Amino acid sequence: MSEATANPGPRLPTLLKSQEGIVLALAVLAFALFSFLLPSFFSAGNLLALVRSVSILGILALGMALVVIARGIDVSLIATMVVSVSWAFVIARSGYSLEFALLIGALFAITAGVLIGSLIAFGEVAPIFATLAAGSVIYGLGRTFFFTLEMQNVPPGAGWFSLIGKGRVLGVPVTVVAFAALCLVLHLVLSRTRFGWQIYAMGNNPAAAKITGIAYRPMVVAQYAISALIAYGAGLILASSASAINARLFNSTMIYDILLVVVLGGIGLNGGHGKVRNVILGTVFVGILLNGMTIMNIDYTIQNLVKGVVLLLAIVIDSLVNPRDEQTSQQGDL
Amino acid sequence: MDEIVEFRKATKEFRGNAAVRDVDFTLRRGEVHALLGENGAGKSTLTKVLAGLYPLTSGDMLLDGKPVNFSSPAEAMKHGIAMVFQETNLVPSMNVAQNIFLGDEGFFNRLRGVNIRAQQHLQRLNFHVEPTALVSTLGAAKKQMVEIARAVHHKARIFIFDEPTATLTPEEKQHFFALVERLKGEGASVIFISHALEEALSIADRISVLRDGALIVTGDASDFTREKIVQAMVGRQLTATLYGDDAARRVARSPGEKVLALENVSMGKAVRSATLSVFAGQITGLFGLVGAGRTEMMKIAAGVLKRDVFHGGRIKLRGETVRFRVPRQAVRRGVAYITEDRKLDGLFDTMGVAQNVFLGKLAKGSNPVSLIGMSEARRQSAEWIEAMKVRSIGGDARVVELSGGNQQKVVIAKSLIQEPSLIIFDEPTRGVDVGAIAEIHRMIEKLADAGAAVVVISSYLPEILNLSDRILVARQGRIVEEMTIDEASEEKIMYAAVH
Numbered sequence: 011m012s013e014a015t016a017n018p019g020p021r022l023p024t025l026l027k028s029q030e031g032i033v034l035a036l037a038v039l040a041f042a043l044f045s046f047l048l049p050s051f052f053s054a055g056n057l058l059a060l061v062r063s064v065s066i067l068g069i070l071a072l073g074m075a076l077v078v079i080a081r082g083i084d085v086s087l088i089a090t091m092v093v094s095v096s097w098a099f100v101i102a103r104s105g106y107s108l109e110f111a112l113l114i115g116a117l118f119a120i121t122a123g124v125l126i127g128s129l130i131a132f133g134e135v136a137p138i139f140a141t142l143a144a145g146s147v148i149y150g151l152g153r154t155f156f157f158t159l160e161m162q163n164v165p166p167g168a169g170w171f172s173l174i175g176k177g178r179v180l181g182v183p184v185t186v187v188a189f190a191a192l193c194l195v196l197h198l199v200l201s202r203t204r205f206g207w208q209i210y211a212m213g214n215n216p217a218a219a220k221i222t223g224i225a226y227r228p229m230v231v232a233q234y235a236i237s238a239l240i241a242y243g244a245g246l247i248l249a250s251s252a253s254a255i256n257a258r259l260f261n262s263t264m265i266y267d268i269l270l271v272v273v274l275g276g277i278g279l280n281g282g283h284g285k286v287r288n289v290i291l292g293t294v295f296v297g298i299l300l301n302g303m304t305i306m307n308i309d310y311t312i313q314n315l316v317k318g319v320v321l322l323l324a325i326v327i328d329s330l331v332n333p334r335d336e337q338t339s340q341q342g343d344l
Numbered sequence: 345m346d347e348i349v350e351f352r353k354a355t356k357e358f359r360g361n362a363a364v365r366d367v368d369f370t371l372r373r374g375e376v377h378a379l380l381g382e383n384g385a386g387k388s389t390l391t392k393v394l395a396g397l398y399p400l401t402s403g404d405m406l407l408d409g410k411p412v413n414f415s416s417p418a419e420a421m422k423h424g425i426a427m428v429f430q431e432t433n434l435v436p437s438m439n440v441a442q443n444i445f446l447g448d449e450g451f452f453n454r455l456r457g458v459n460i461r462a463q464q465h466l467q468r469l470n471f472h473v474e475p476t477a478l479v480s481t482l483g484a485a486k487k488q489m490v491e492i493a494r495a496v497h498h499k500a501r502i503f504i505f506d507e508p509t510a511t512l513t514p515e516e517k518q519h520f521f522a523l524v525e526r527l528k529g530e531g532a533s534v535i536f537i538s539h540a541l542e543e544a545l546s547i548a549d550r551i552s553v554l555r556d557g558a559l560i561v562t563g564d565a566s567d568f569t570r571e572k573i574v575q576a577m578v579g580r581q582l583t584a585t586l587y588g589d590d591a592a593r594r595v596a597r598s599p600g601e602k603v604l605a606l607e608n609v610s611m612g613k614a615v616r617s618a619t620l621s622v623f624a625g626q627i628t629g630l631f632g633l634v635g636a637g638r639t640e641m642m643k644i645a646a647g648v649l650k651r652d653v654f655h656g657g658r659i660k661l662r663g664e665t666v667r668f669r670v671p672r673q674a675v676r677r678g679v680a681y682i683t684e685d686r687k688l689d690g691l692f693d694t695m696g697v698a699q700n701v702f703l704g705k706l707a708k709g710s711n712p713v714s715l716i717g718m719s720e721a722r723r724q725s726a727e728w729i730e731a732m733k734v735r736s737i738g739g740d741a742r743v744v745e746l747s748g749g750n751q752q753k754v755v756i757a758k759s760l761i762q763e764p765s766l767i768i769f770d771e772p773t774r775g776v777d778v779g780a781i782a783e784i785h786r787m788i789e790k791l792a793d794a795g796a797a798v799v800v801i802s803s804y805l806p807e808i809l810n811l812s813d814r815i816l817v818a819r820q821g822r823i824v825e826e827m828t829i830d831e832a833s834e835e836k837i838m839y840a841a842v843h
Contacts (some may be wrong), residue, residue: 202708204714210695211703217689221648222758223675225708282694 030276032327036320037295044302050313051305058183064297065189068289070264071271073198074242075289077233078272079200081281082137083214085236086126086145086266087241092257093152094119094238095245099255100157102165111165111325116242122148123238127231141234149260162252185247189293189315193238197286209233213281265313270317271296274324347409348373348502348533349394354403356389362434363389363469365557366403371502375834376534378548382542387537389637394535395427396420420448426495428502432751434487440473441464444494462493469493481603485516492523503527504535509543513633516720521547541570553577577778596813596829599623601662603766604645604679609657611649614640616821617657622766624797626658627788629812629836631802633841637821639684642768646681647674661766663664675708680764682756684771684801686759690755693744697754700743701725705756728757733783749780756784760791766798767791773807785811805834815824817841 045052070087077084098115102108109193129135164171177184200206208229212219220226249255264317275292299320303313349371356364358427364386371377379387391406394400396414404411405421414420417427434443435477441462442455450460462475479487489506495503513658523528524534524547525824544551545565551672552562553576560576604622609615614637622628632638643649645659659666661677668674671681702721732753734746743754746748752772760769769788770810773781788811792798802808815832817825817840825840 082585165773197418202715202717204709204711204716207699207703207706207716211692211707214694215689218683218692219707221671221681221683221689223762224703225672226670281693 015016018064022071025077029324033274033276033291033324037291037298040295040302043124044165044298048143048302048305049104049319051302054300056305060297060301062183062185062251063301065183065185066190067264067267067271067296068293069192069244069247070241070268071275071293072073072192072243072286072288073237074268075275075277075284075286076200076209076240077137077237078277078279078286079213079281080230080233081216082130082230082233084126084141085087085138085265086122086141086148087237087268088260089131089145089148089152089263090119090122090238090244091241091248091253092259093156094122094242095249096162096257097152097156098247099162099165102168108165108168108171112246116239119242120235122237124231126238127234130234131230145260148214153257157257157328160257161254162249162251162257172250172253174247175249175253185251188243188247189318191289192243193286200286205229205232210282213283214280234340267289267296267317270321274321293294346373348407349373350409351390351404352404352406354390354405356386356398357401357402362557363403364393364415364554367554367557367559369552371535371650372550373533374526374528374531375549375621376536376547378536378538378544378551379554379615380538380544380551381554385577387554388506389508390554390558391427391535391537394420394502395425395504396770397427401489420798421500423497424499424501424777425504426498426500426502426507427489427506428488429506431538432478434490434780437478439476439478440482440490441496441617442499443473443479443490446494448498456688465497466493467634469496483516485512485519485616488512488520489523492527492641500532500534502535504537506537508536509540512674513635514838526827527704541573544573574778579703588686597626597792600625600795600797601812603662603839606645607658607660608655609641609644609659610655611640611644611651614821615644615651618818618822620816620823620826622797622799623814624765625792625795626813627792627798627800627811629800629802629808629815630818631805631808631815631837631841632818633777633803636818636841638818639770640821641818642681642770642799642801646679647671648681665784672707674764675764678763679768680759680762680766681768682759682770682772687752687754690758691751693742694699694742695731697723697726697743697746700754701757701761702729704761708762725757725761728752728761731760732757732787747777747780749776749784752776752784753780756787764796766797767800768801770801771803773802773804808837 023320046062050056071085079104096117098111101114102111122144126140129140129144130137133140151210172186174184179187200209208219208224211222211224212226212229217224245255271289271292273279273292274285274295275288275290277288277292296317299316300313303316308316347370349369351367353371354364354369355362367386369388369390378389381387389398393400396417396419399413399415405413412423414423420427424617437448438446439459441459444462444465445458461473466473466475469492471493473482473486473489473493479490482490485687489725503773508520512520521543527534532596536544536548545568548565550563550566551568551573551695553560553573555577601624602621604626605747606618606620608619610617616637618637618641620641621820630642632640640649646692648671650669651657651659661679666673666677668677668679674681692703695703698718698721700726702716706723733756734750734753744752744755747783752775756769756772772784772788776784788798788800792813800808800811809829809832812832813829815825815827815829815837817827817837819841825837827836
């Protein structure tokens with residue numbers, strides 16, 4: 011301790027002593043490399059496109075992070091997203107006002123989240139199974155009863171809606187603003203509210219959280235409801251910027267990209283730690299990687315391979331540079 | 345006599361802090377060597393070095409006179425060193441035979457063949473364990489037997505027991521001691537770590553006492569007395585204040601309002617129609633052997649466990665019938681259950697002290713969006729951290745890095761900040777060093793003096809006798825005896841508990 015404070019030299023090594031630091035270094039490295047190698051990478055237009063394209067991923071990752079910190083996981087995010095938004099569009103198209111339809115969509119997302127949360131909290135089903143199954147159920151219900159077409163276009167005659175995805179605030183795309191705003195809100199919630207602190211407590215030691223008197227089950231339900239609502243929001247932005255929502259996203263690798271962002275950013279899947287800045291970091295790194303590879307016109311399959319290798323590397327380097335300290339896990343029973 | 349193991353100037357550091365410092369320790373062939381000391385004295389660390397879990401930072405370890413340095417427990421095992429842990433290292437979902445041969449199976453295995461070989465092996469050791477039984481269904485003593493059988497199978501000649509008797513009933517302890525004698529008779533050497541000094545005095549040939557990582561004294565067991573050991577352990581004379589003679593104690597507090605009443609409460613096989621009362625302003629000691637259902641009774645009262653739906657009995661809190669489904673309901677009514685296993689459900693272990701304590705306060709509140717922060721947490725928890733005398737390395741140290749005693753104090757502070765009126769302490773001083781025990785006891789007394797209803801569950805008789813005003817004895821899921829402190833004696837309590 012005293013050595014580190016006495017000597018300003020080892021700043022970089024300390025930075026590299028956490029997964030966060032490693033990922034940050036890799037992100038900077040990738041950014042520098044792409045800027046140097048690809049002339050079209052380091053241009054204002056491309057950078058803006060980059061940030062914009064990862065914003066949706068980032069928003070979804072925020073929802074995931076909330077659940078993961080409390081030692082859960084929500085792999086039904088994409089299903090909730092596509093079904094609630096598609097259904098809202100179908101309702102709007104059948105004669106109701108868009109505002110009303112969007113409200114119904116939001117209610118659907120929240121209901122789905124509450125039901126999934128209840129299944130986990132009261133039914134005591136493991137989150138991974140509950141959300142995996144619920145994702146299929148939601149998607150299946152949606153495709154069977156609510157809409158049949160895969161592509162649902164944004165209903166005509168709603169100028170303000172397309173502003174969400176295409177508009178700008180002081181030159182910054184609304185998408186990015188939305189991501190930033192949500193980051194700020196979630197940061198405040200996690201670090202400054204009773205709700206947030208209890209989320210960390212639940213992830214840290216669920217049994218202790220219960221015995222201490224935390225309203226454990228209502229908290230679980232709330233987490234999944236919030237993550238579902240965040241997914242709905244992300245879906246609206248996505249639909250607005252692309253003028254349509256494609257239900258096929260449910261079958262894409264998007265959910266794994268979200269997990270990649272969360273894990274790469276340094277939020278452990280065993281819960282109890284991680285901050286909003288980890289999500290931002292993970293989002294930026296994955297964004298740089300995907301954008302660079304797209305410019306280089308790398309095959310989609312190879313892109314997935316690279317993503318996988320990067321994830322493995324991050325985990326391996328973390329465990330090499332930052333070995334689990336024998337003492338910290340043992341001290342209690344010395 | 346020849347030395348089988350020798351440590352020379354052995355030092356083991358964790359992040360620059362020496363857990364074991366310049367220790368010269370010898371283990372002779374065929375002896376039982378008791379290793380004593382407070383929590384954090386370095387007993388476990390020293391033995392873990394021998395068992396190959398940690399390497400030495402400096403110094404030498406000699407086995408049969410040759411310097412060795414094990415890089416893994418498997419390597420130590422190959423040299424005949426076996427460590428039997430406090431929490432056993434068995435695979436619960438496999439049967440006894442499979443566990444004995446774990447790591448030594450043939451390429452193809454027939455379960456029946458393995459069972460038969462295990463049966464023969466267990467018979468040779470005179471262990472009464474069914475080789476086909478699932479390990480998860482065994483009690484603590486039987487699990488230990490399986491571990492030992494496994495070690496013997498692996499041709500161990502040095503056995504390290506870390507707190508082997510903590511979870512055993514008196515009867516099982518006798519079995520265990522007989523077993524140690526037999527291992528010794530067969531020429532094996534035994535290192536025995538324990539907090540129970542009487543056990544060490546009766547079973548060991550030699551005793552070594554560690555304090556703050558240094559070896560204080562080593563010698564033949566016959567040269568030691570209880571007082572001498574305690575003095576060496578704590579480096580000060582504490583014996584009289586802690587577990588002093590019970591007779592010289594204060595008068596019992598008189599009971600106040602009846603706070604809690606259990607009427608014919610049942611839960612599965614653990615609790616069978618238990619009836620008891622707890623009064624304000626005094627300490628109710630709840631004694632029972634392992635498996636007597638005392639923890640379960642209190643966990644039901646605090647909403648941690650659920651009682652049977654039908655015929656589950658009645659629980660009254662201040663005369664009002666209650667049925668808590670989750671701990672939160674109990675907490676909000678002023679009931680605090682302080683767990684016996686702080687690692688399992690007591691601590692948020694990667695958080696700091698202030699955060700842990702403050703979460704207790706947060707959990708009792710109801711407004712989820714109320715704004716808080718670290719400075720708020722520090723301010724609000726400071727009073728209780730101070731009251732409990734939690735000592736930590738810097739204010740933000742994670743609680744995993746604290747000693748057992750300080751961890752326990754954090755768990756207690758986390759409950760007391762909720763200002764409960766009924767406080768249930770379950771084994772409040774398990775795995776806690778002597779200094780902290782005294783402080784925790786003082787806090788418990790203070791709570792009762794202030795008018796709270798206090799329950800202390802303990803399987804350590806001197807603790808029960810030292811603290812309680814009223815003693816309840818549990819056996820087989822019900823309360824079988826109730827006495828005031830004036831009527832109580834160790835013999836009387838034990839008689840009720842085992843009969």
